[in-house]
Amino acid sequence: QVQLVESGGGLVQAGGALRLSCAASGRFFSAYATGWFRQAPGKEREFVAGINWGGDGTAYADSVKGRFTISRDGAKNTVYLQMNSLKPEDTAVYYCAARSGSYSRDPRLFGSWGQGTQVTVSS
DSSP: OOEEEEEOOEEEETTOOEEEEEEEESTTGGGEEEEEEEEOTTSOOEEEEEEOTTSOOEEEOTTTTTTEEEEEEGGGTEEEEEEOSOOGGGOEEEEEEEEESSOOSOGGGOOEEOOOEEEEEEO
């Protein structure tokens, strides 16, 4: 398994931007696919974006497509989520997760999780 630590959350006005970071430690992180998920109060955890270990495959939830971009820096063992044009409905705790193999939209398939970072978008 790998250890994940998210950062970059905060309070932003609607239309603003934030960049989340997920720093990973672990010898084989380069072989792991990474996903960003989010969970709002009273709601289930949902898929936001995913990226394969080689960075050659990405996927996005329809609700964020065109606004969010996932990327990774192999040299820094870090995955980023650039979030633009934020909306109040993007408010949630954002989690980074990793799994061996290709990315998935199912959070149950991820074995490694960060502690989460709060993103709050005011209207």
